[in-house]
Amino acid sequence: MKLLLIEDDEVLAxxxxxxxxxxxxxxxVSYDGEDGLYRSVEFTYDLVIIDLGLPKLSGIEIIKKLRADNHKFPILILTARSSWQDKVKGLSAGADDYLVKPFQFEELVARIQAMLRRAGGYASSELHQGPIKLNMETQEVLVNGEVVNLTAFEHKLMEYFMLHPQKVTSKVTLADYLYEDDTDPDSNVIEVLVARLRQKIDPDNTIKPIETLRGRGYRFCIKD
Known part of the structure; x- marks a missing residue:
């Protein structure tokens, strides 16, 4: 999963x-509102964490702009403000949840996991698509009840597909999701990674879960 943290306290961030x-x-990470909004719009993220008290552009303004532009990824508010009015303003602007500082890191992770599951239409930490199961907490992948051993990048790709079924995803989007900003992998790298994942989760070519759409990218779709 790819996250963006917009927080002006650099030590905390x-x-x-x-x-x-x-x-x-x-x-x-972004340390001010303007850069945070730019990154939120220009790059692909599964969830954005936004502090309300930001320089240059407030957290509330960022949330309003993102929702007005129809960006639907989950948004979690971080705020040192204790008044219920600030929380209501953030949620009313379009945020999905909030945490009040100081907080335990474990609580932040739990909120992130819950929000990602809800965004993918799941109520538990275990994702199901046909005979494929992926546990977001244990990072275990099973096909027809058998454990499949994946590399870190293969697991990231599998998790992305499981959370975005039916979505057409370009190679550029997958590269941006899988790799850091300062890397620019050749499209062949993505093709090889997808081919390896196909071979591991569907060695007999019976499920055919990853569809290639020429000139457009890939779609994760398990047909009944």
Whole structure:
């Protein structure tokens, strides 16, 4: 999963960024509202974490602009403000949940996982698509009840497909999702990664879960 953290407290932001990466998330950080809004619009994220009290552009303004432009990814508010009015303003602007500082990192992770599950239409940490199951907490993947061993990048790709069924996704979007901003993998790298994932989860070519759409990308779709 790829996250964006918009937080002007650089010490806190860098600490959270490091911990999120240790949890297996790919995460970027912005230290002000203008850069945060730019990144939210120009790059692909599964969830955005926004502090309300930001320089240059407030968290509320960012949320309003994103929702007005029909960006539907989950938004989690971080705020040091304790008044219920600030929380209501954030939720009314379009945020999905909030955390009041100070908070335990474990609570942040739990909120992120819950929001990602809801966004994907799941009530539990286990994702199901046909005979394929993926547990977001244990990171275990099973096909027809058998454990499938995936590399870190293969697992990221599998998780993306499971959370975005039926969605047509370009190679550029997948590359941006899988790799850091300073890398520019050739499209062949994505093709090889998809081919390896296909071979591992569908060695007999019976499920055919990943459809290639020429000139458009891929779609994860398991037909009945």
């Amino acid at each position: 860098d600490q959270l960024l490091g911990n999120l990466k240790k949890e297996g998330y790919q995460a970027d």
